[in-house]
Amino acid sequence: MAVGVLALQGSFNEHIAALRKLGVKGVEIRKAAQLDTISALIIPGGESTTMAKLAHYHNLFPALRDFVKMGKPVWGTCAGLIFLSDKATGQKEGGQDLIGGLNCTVHRNYFGSQIQSFEAELAVPDLAAKEGGPETYRGVFIRAPAIIDAGPEVEILADIRVPSKKSIAEKEVAELQEEKADSEEKVIVAVKQGNLLATAFHPELTADTRWHSYFLKMVSEEEQALSISEEVLDDEIQPTKIDLPIF
Numbered sequence: 001m002a003v004g005v006l007a008l009q010g011s012f013n014e015h016i017a018a019l020r021k022l023g024v025k026g027v028e029i030r031k032a033a034q035l036d037t038i039s040a041l042i043i044p045g046g047e048s049t050t051m052a053k054l055a056h057y058h059n060l061f062p063a064l065r066d067f068v069k070m071g072k073p074v075w076g077t078c079a080g081l082i083f084l085s086d087k088a089t090g091q092k093e094g095g096q097d098l099i100g101g102l103n104c105t106v107h108r109n110y111f112g113s114q115i116q117s118f119e120a121e122l123a124v125p126d127l128a129a130k131e132g133g134p135e136t137y138r139g140v141f142i143r144a145p146a147i148i149d150a151g152p153e154v155e156i157l158a159d160i161r162v163p164s165k166k167s168i169a170e171k172e173v174a175e176l177q178e179e180k181a182d183s184e185e186k187v188i189v190a191v192k193q194g195n196l197l198a199t200a201f202h203p204e205l206t207a208d209t210r211w212h213s214y215f216l217k218m219v220s221e222e223e224q225a226l227s228i229s230e231e232v233l234d235d236e237i238q239p240t241k242i243d244l245p246i247f
């Protein structure tokens with residue numbers, strides 16, 4: 001299985017190291033032609049505007065969009081999630097190009113600036129069901145995005161409670177009032193849509209490799225599905241033997 005890691009900018013080395021721990025060699029991808037040599041791609045965290053500029057410079061967008069359209073497994077982490085989303089808000093002036101494919105609207109810096117980066121324990125029932133281990137996962141959020149809207153075909157794998165904008169305003173009026181249950185809302189931080197996986201946090205920065213092994217399972221399931229459909233195709237084009245009577 002050949003797994004590529006987009007290596008224009010950001011934490012691609014850390015993803016390659018995490019894959020290595022699982023016995024898989026990650027291939028650094030910088031050129032469009034290299035995408036033909038891999039069966040899956042990881043788009044790392046970093047800075048999505050800069051990454052988009054570099055992707056433009058290397059004329060990567062058409063090939064990346066084709067890769068997603070072909071249904072090959074792609075996992076975007078943080079800036080990679082922004083890249084994969086159909087729509088992004090909170091962009092720099094002039095916006096930025098996205099690969100798209102994931103039916104989500106993402107807010108680029110939902111949690112605030114770099115100094116508002118944080119770690120949080122996330123409930124991850126689907127991940128734990130597939131990969132074992134604890135029911136929670138420690139997410140590292142670095143100037144992280146969040147998914148603020150997702151289409152019906154998007155499976156939510158993790159979300160996080162945040163104070164609602166309304167409750168922040170209320171708190172200013174009655175600072176010492178006990179927090180009400182409805183003063184929190186949830187935003188989505190990990191999703192799966194078909195062969196697309198996206199996380200707002202950075203699994204490549206923790207020792208817990210379950211998100212990497214989860215993605216590798218998606219890759220091998222896709223490879224298996226492809227080889228079965230190739231076998232079916234082979235069978236279909238096999239000329240059927242006709243036993244002709246001998247006169």
Ligand SMILES: NC(=O)CC[C@H](N)C(=O)O
Pocket residue numbers: 044045046047048049077078079080082108109142143144145
């Ligand atoms: N750690 C990250 O990848 C941060 C992404 C950042 N919010 C952006 O706009 O690109």
